[in-house]
Amino acid sequence: MIISIASGKGGTGKTTVALNLALSLSENLTLLDVDVEEPNCHIFFPDIDYQEETVYSKIPQIDENKCTLCGKCAEVCQFNALAILPKKTIIFKELCHSCGGCVLLCPAKAITEVPHEIGTIKTSNINNIEFSYGLLKIGIPASPPLIKKVKDKIKLDKINIIDCPPGTSCPAIEAVKGSDFCALVCDPTPFSLNDLQLSVRALRYLNISFGVVINRCNIGDNKLIDYCYSETIDILAQIPDDRKIAEAYSKGQLIVNALPEYRKHFTELFDKIKERI
C-alpha cells in the first residue's frame, strides 16, 4: 500500500500528517521523505544513526580525439545540453536529463556516460518504521532522479507513507506517481484553496485516488469545505488550530506522543484511506 501525503500550497502540514500517521500505526511500515530539496521528517528523530548512500546520475563525457563535430548529439538532445563549437563539443551538465540518447547515437562512439553526484539517501530503523530521506546536493537543479531513488525503498508488501514536496511541478508529480492513494493536506485559506484546485487537477489527470485533510480547520471560512462538497472530494480528517500542537511541534515533539488525544485523528485517517484503496 503506497500512501502519498501531498499539498498544493506549502506549509500546510504534510510532514506533520506523514509523521503522525506513521507513528500512530503499529504495523511494520516504510516512511520516505522525498522532499529532497528540503526534507523535514528527520528533524523529529534526533540522535539516531543512519546508513548513508551517495546517489549518482549519469552525464555524457566526450572523447575529443574521437569527436568529429558532426553535431548528431546536439541534434538529438531534447534539452539543448550539448553545443557544437568550431573546435569542440561542450556539455551543460545542469541541462542534461540523463536520457542516454547522445551516447547511443554518436556515429563515432565518442561519448561515454560518467557518474554525476546528485545527493544522498539516509536510512534508519525506528521501532516498526523503516525511515529514509533524500537530500539533494546543493547546486543540483533537478530533484526527480533522486526522488526516484528514494522511492526504490518502497516495500510493496508493507504500508508505505511518502512525505512529498509541495506544489504540482516535476518534483511533486514524481513523488506522487504510482501511489495507491494521495492525502492532500490543506488549510481553509484562499491561497491554499487555489493551490488545492491545482493539485486536484493534477491527481485527476494522473488517475490517483485522493482525499483531503484539513489542517488548522477553524482558522478560515467555509469556501474550502464548499469546494470539496461541490467536487465530491472526501474530507478524511480535520485537525483544529490548537496552540498546544504548535507548542509541541516547536519543541520537536510529535502530536501523537505529546497530545495522545489526537492519536485517534490519525488512526481514523488511516482507516478511511484503507477503505478507499
Next chain:
Amino acid sequence: MKIAISSQGKDLTAQLDPRFGRCKYFIFVESDSHEYECIENPYINASGGAGVQSAQLVLSKNPDLVITGNLGPKAESTLNSSGIKYETGASGSIKDIIKDY
C-alpha cells in the same frame, strides 16, 4: 567585418534586442557594405538552453564580432569556449551601432 547582432526587427532600422538567447531576430551585417542577413530566432520559446542553441546558431555563421545587450551564463560560456569576440551592454538601432566599426 561581419557583425552578429540580436535584433527586435528585421532590418537595420530596428532596435537591438537586449536579450541574446531569446531575441526575436539575429542580424548578420557587413560593417562596410551594410549588406545584411536576418534570421528569425527559432529558440525564442525553448524551455531551456535557448542561449546555448542561439550561440551555436550565431557561431555557425562565422561572424567576427557578436553584439548584444545581456548574455545568459550558458550563452556566455558557449561564446567564450569558441574564442569569438563579443560585446554586451549595447543599445539603440542596428544602423547606429554598426557606425563605429
